[in-house]
Amino acid sequence: MDAPIATLMPTTPIAPTAPTDYGEPPSSETQPNKRRRKKSIVWEYFTVETVGAGCTRACCKQCKKSFAYITGSKLAGTSHLKRHITMGICPVTRQKNQQTPYTPDSKPGNATDPPKRRYRTSSGLTSIPFNQDRCSHEIAKMIIMHDYPPHIVEHPGFIDFVHTLQPQFNVVSFNTIQGDCVALYLREKQSLLNFISELPGRVNLTLDLWTSNQTVGYAILTGHFIDGDWNLHRRILNVVTIPSPDSDFAFNQALVVCLSDWHLESKLLTLTLDKSFSNVISNRNLAGFLSVKNPLMLHGQLLIGNCYARVISRVAQDALGAMEETIKKIRESVKYVKTSDTHEEKFFELKEQLQVPSTKDLFIDDQTKWNTTYHMLVAASELKEVFACLETTDLDYMIAPSMDDWKQVEILCIFLKYFYDAANILTSSTYPTASAFYHEVSKIQLELTQASMSGDSFISNLTRPLKEEFDEYWKDCFLILAIAVVIDPRFKMKLIEFSFSRIYGEDAEMWIKIVEDGIHELFHEFVVQSLPLPDSFMEEGNESMLKGEIHLEETAQDRTRLEGTAQDGFSQEGIPREGTQGAHQEETAQGPSQDMPSQYHQETHSQEVLYHQEAESEEILYHQVAHPQSSQDMHLITIGDGLSDFEVYITELTSGQPMKSELDQYLEESLMPRAQEFDILDWWKLNQLKYPTLSKMASDILSIPFSTVTPDSVFDTTSKKIDSYRSSLRPVTLEALICAKDWLQYGSVSSSDEISNAIVKMEF
Numbered sequence: 001m002d003a004p005i006a007t008l009m010p011t012t013p014i015a016p017t018a019p020t021d022y023g024e025p026p027s028s029e030t031q032p033n034k035r036r037r038k039k040s041i042v043w044e045y046f047t048v049e050t051v052g053a054g055c056t057r058a059c060c061k062q063c064k065k066s067f068a069y070i071t072g073s074k075l076a077g078t079s080h081l082k083r084h085i086t087m088g089i090c091p092v093t094r095q096k097n098q099q100t101p102y103t104p105d106s107k108p109g110n111a112t113d114p115p116k117r118r119y120r121t122s123s124g125l126t127s128i129p130f131n132q133d134r135c136s137h138e139i140a141k142m143i144i145m146h147d148y149p150p151h152i153v154e155h156p157g158f159i160d161f162v163h164t165l166q167p168q169f170n171v172v173s174f175n176t177i178q179g180d181c182v183a184l185y186l187r188e189k190q191s192l193l194n195f196i197s198e199l200p201g202r203v204n205l206t207l208d209l210w211t212s213n214q215t216v217g218y219a220i221l222t223g224h225f226i227d228g229d230w231n232l233h234r235r236i237l238n239v240v241t242i243p244s245p246d247s248d249f250a251f252n253q254a255l256v257v258c259l260s261d262w263h264l265e266s267k268l269l270t271l272t273l274d275k276s277f278s279n280v281i282s283n284r285n286l287a288g289f290l291s292v293k294n295p296l297m298l299h300g301q302l303l304i305g306n307c308y309a310r311v312i313s314r315v316a317q318d319a320l321g322a323m324e325e326t327i328k329k330i331r332e333s334v335k336y337v338k339t340s341d342t343h344e345e346k347f348f349e350l351k352e353q354l355q356v357p358s359t360k361d362l363f364i365d366d367q368t369k370w371n372t373t374y375h376m377l378v379a380a381s382e383l384k385e386v387f388a389c390l391e392t393t394d395l396d397y398m399i400a401p402s403m404d405d406w407k408q409v410e411i412l413c414i415f416l417k418y419f420y421d422a423a424n425i426l427t428s429s430t431y432p433t434a435s436a437f438y439h440e441v442s443k444i445q446l447e448l449t450q451a452s453m454s455g456d457s458f459i460s461n462l463t464r465p466l467k468e469e470f471d472e473y474w475k476d477c478f479l480i481l482a483i484a485v486v487i488d489p490r491f492k493m494k495l496i497e498f499s500f501s502r503i504y505g506e507d508a509e510m511w512i513k514i515v516e517d518g519i520h521e522l523f524h525e526f527v528v529q530s531l532p533l534p535d536s537f538m539e540e541g542n543e544s545m546l547k548g549e550i551h552l553e554e555t556a557q558d559r560t561r562l563e564g565t566a567q568d569g570f571s572q573e574g575i576p577r578e579g580t581q582g583a584h585q586e587e588t589a590q591g592p593s594q595d596m597p598s599q600y601h602q603e604t605h606s607q608e609v610l611y612h613q614e615a616e617s618e619e620i621l622y623h624q625v626a627h628p629q630s631s632q633d634m635h636l637i638t639i640g641d642g643l644s645d646f647e648v649y650i651t652e653l654t655s656g657q658p659m660k661s662e663l664d665q666y667l668e669e670s671l672m673p674r675a676q677e678f679d680i681l682d683w684w685k686l687n688q689l690k691y692p693t694l695s696k697m698a699s700d701i702l703s704i705p706f707s708t709v710t711p712d713s714v715f716d717t718t719s720k721k722i723d724s725y726r727s728s729l730r731p732v733t734l735e736a737l738i739c740a741k742d743w744l745q746y747g748s749v750s751s752s753d754e755i756s757n758a759i760v761k762m763e764f
Contacts, residue, residue, distance in 0.1 A: 042081040060084060062092035086129060093129070136172055140180035144740045149725055150733070153177045178733055185736035188743045192235060196262055200228050201699040202269040205258065207251055208307075208708040209242075209277040210720045212727045217245030217277075219254035220738075223262070224431070224705040230685040232703055234431045236742040237262055239735040248281045252289050269700050270480075274307035274708055276719065304477060308437060308706035309423055309714045311473045312444075315466050316370045316419040317717055322462055323412055327373065329401045330380050330409065333387055334362050336397055346394065351386045358382035371423070371715040374416045381409050408458060415451070415463065418444050426707055426714045433680055434484035434704040435491075441481055442499045445474050449503060480704065482515045483522060487698045488680055489672040523663045526697045662694040 046058040048069065056070040058081055067084070068076045084090050143150055151174050152158050159171050172180070196203065203225045210218040221238040238261060240254035251273075259265050271286065287303050320327060337347045347362075360379035365372040380387070384406045391400040401409075422440035425432050448470055451463035482496050496515050500508040660668075672678070680702065688695035713720050726734055 040078050042078045042085065045085050046081055060090060063090050065090075130166060130168055132168075132170060135166070135169055136177070136180055137184070139172070140177055140184055141744070143177065144181055144184065144737055145744055147737075147741070150174055150178050150181060150729070150737075178730075181740070182732060182736045185740040188740055192743060193262060195227070196223070196225070196264075198228070199225055199267070201226060201696060201703075202267050203262075203264050204270045204272070204700075204704050205237075205255075205264075205268060206272040206307075206705050206708040207254065208274070208720075209245060210722050211245075212722045213724055214727050215245075216727065217242035217250070218722060218734075219251060220708075221254060221258040222705070222708075223264075224703045226681070226699045226703045230681040230699070232431060232433060232681065233746075234705070235746075236739050239731075239738045241731045241734075245277065248279070249285055251278070251282060252285060255286065255289065270304060270704050272304040272307065272705055272708055274310045275305055276307075276310055278305065304480065304704075304706065306473050306476055307708040308441075308473075309426055309709045310707075311470070312419050312423045313370060313715065313717060315444075315469050316374070316416060316423075318466055318469060319412060319415055319419075319462065320370060320373060322465070323408060326401060326405045326408060327377065329399055329405065330377060331365065332399050333397075333401065334364055334376060334380055336399070337390075338362055338364055343394070343397075347386060347390060350389050350393070351383065354385055354389060356383060356386055368717055369715040370717055371420055374413065374420055377409050377416070378413050381406055381413065411459060412462070415447070415466070418447055423714050426709075427711050431705070433702040434481075434706065435488040435680060435702060437706050438481040438485035438495075441474065441477070442503065444470060446499070446503050477706070479515065479518050481706075483519045484701050484704065486515070486519055486667075487701055489666075489669075489683055490674050490678060492667055492671060494671060520663060523661065523694065523697055526693055527661070530693050530696070662691045666691060666694055 042058070045061055046067075047061060048056055049059050049066070050056050051066075054070075054072045057066040058069040058078075059066045065084075067081060070076065085093060139153065142148065143152065153172055153176075154174055162169055162171060203223050206222045206224070208220040208222070210220055212218070219238070219240040219242050220236060221240070222234060223237045224232070224234050226232050238254070238258045240257050242250050242254060244250055255271075259268065268290065271290065273283065273286075283303065283305050290303070337343050351358075358379070360382055362379055362383065363372075363376060365376040367373065384401075384403075387400050388403075390397050422444055425436055425440065448463050448467040451459050452467045454460045454463070485491050485495055486493055488495075493512075493516065497508070497512055500511050500515075504511050672683070684691075684695050684698045684702075691698075707714070709716070709720070722734075726737070729737075
C-alpha cells in the first residue's frame, strides 16, 4: 500500500508552510509553491521550523518543546500537538490554568484564550483545558445533588476512578470538599435571599421535625411564597439543630434563626406545624413570639397546628390497623406467591385458566409507606378468585383469606382511595395552591360523616373512629381552607354553600356565615395595612383628616365591642361554644340586628372617610369658584363648561351610599367556567389591576402550605430520620447539604449578574 501512495507524492519535500486542516498530506493537485491558510487551532500555539533536509518539526510557543511534524514523505499530523495543549501536558499552560481561579458561572478557559474552532472529530467533543477548581466544584455539586457522603473523596475506589479519568487531578481532602459544599450553599443562599427580599407579598412557613438516633432533633423550616410574576415557590430555608425537641420552647430558637436569616420579621403570614411533635403549650409560645413583630391575622387562626399529609396518614393507618389481622393474611399470601418462582408460575397459570381480567401485578408492601399497602390490597383483591383456587390446588398454601375478608378489604379500599387521592396532590412536580386542598378535605369530611351513620355495622364501626380523628383537623382548619377556595373565581362562596349544606344540613347557614365573616375580616386587615398614613396631617391641622381619624377610632372601638360579643359565642376556631349555639342560630335565622352594623364590613369605613374628604374638598372648591364674594353679590348659574356643578351633584348623590369593597364586587360577579387547564395564578395576575388589594390577599393566601412534609415523605408512617453519618457532620455542613440540594433542583432564581462570582472558601 505504501508504493502507490509514494508515487503520488512530490519528489521534493513538502513545504512546511502548507499543512492541511486535519494533518492530512496535500493531494497531487495542490501546487507546492501555493501557501494555504492554516486552520487548525494548534498553529496558534506552535510554529513550524525546518531542522534539516526533508525534516520539519513543530515548536511549542509556550514551553519551546519541539515535536515531529514532517519527515521525508511522512506527515505526523496534529493530534499529538492538540493533546500537548488541551490536556495540560504543556507545563506553562498548566501553570496558567492553575493560577486562574474558577468561578461556578465561568466557562472553561479564560478571557485571554483564543476563540475555539470546530473540529471534524469522530467524538464531536470539544477539548476543555483541565481546571482543578472546576473539578472540585463539580464534585461538591455531585455530593449535594445525590446525597453522597462528603468522605467519598477519601475512598480508595473513588480516588482510583478519578485518577483514571484525569491523572493530573489532585484529590481533595474531606475538609476541603466540605468547605466547597458550604461555599456553594452560601452562594445559592445569597441568590435566594436577594430574590426573597424583592417579593411583593408575604412568606408562609412550615416547620417539620426530623429525628435521629442520637435523640437530637432537626427543625426543617420551609418557605412558600408567590413572586411578582405569580409563580409559586417552595424552598427549604433552614435546618436548625434542636438538642431537646420535647421542650415547650424548642422551636422558638429555630424560628428566630429563620426570621433573622431571611429578614422575615414583618413578612410572615402563616406557620404550619403538626401535633405529632408540637403541643398546645408550644403552639401558644410560638403564637406569642410571632405576635411581637409579626401581627397574627384572624386572631392567630393562621397558625396551623396540623399537617395535612400527616393527618391523612394517621387516619389511613387507623383504618389499616382496624383490619390488621385480615391484612396480615393477605400480606402473607402475597409473600407466598412472590417469594417462590414455582409458586408465582403456578399462580399465573391459574389466573390464565380463570381468565381473570386484572392487569395489576402482586407486590409486597413497604410498611413504612401506607400507600404501598393500599396498592397491595387493591391488586390482591382483584385476584381473590385466583387465591381461592390456589388454596384448593396447593396443599402448602393454608393462609387464604375468606370471602368475607375480601369483601371487608374492598370496603376498606374505598375509603383508602379517598385518603390516597387527597395525599397524592402533594406528590406532583408543582406544589398545589391552597385552593386545591378544600375539595379533598371536604370530600373526606362528607364521606366519613355519612359512613359513620351507615346501617352496616362494619362500615360504621370502621369509619366512626376515623371521623373523630378527622373532625379535629376539620375544626382547626376549615376556615382557612374555605377562605382559600373562595379566592378561586370558579367557586367563590357558591362551593362553600353547596358543600356545607351537605356536611351540616340544617346548621349550614351558621357555618356559612362564619366563613363570610372571616373572609371579610381578613380582607379588612389587608385594606388597613395597605392604607398609608400621611406624615404631615397633624402639622397641617387638616380638620377633615382629624375627623377621619376620630371616625376610624370609633370604628375600631365598635369592632372591639363586636369582637368581644363574637368571642362570647365563638371559640378561637370560629366554632360555636356550648350554651351559645342556640342563641347564635336564632340570631342567624332572624338576620343581623338593625341597630348594630355587621362586624365584618368595617373595611368600607376607611374608604368612606377618604371618599368624604375628597367630596368635601371638591365642595369647598366649588363654592369658592361658583360663589365668589363680591360687592354686588353676583350669583352665576353656570361656571366653566357647565359640568362642574354636575360633578358636585353626582358627588352629593353617591356620598351617602356605601361603597362596595373589592371583595364584595368580586363575590357578586359570575363564576368562571370550570376548565381543566384553568390556572388560578394566571387569572389573578391578569386581574390584579382590577382588584389591587384583593389580589395581594390572594397572593398571600394561595401560597399557604397545609403540609409540612417533603413530597417524598407524603405517605410515610414514621417521621423522617437523619442517618448516623449525617448526624455526625457539623451543623453548618448538614444544613448546606440539605438546603443546597433543594435549591439546585429548581435552578437559580436570580441571574448570575445579580450576585458575586467570587468563590467563598470555608476553612474547617
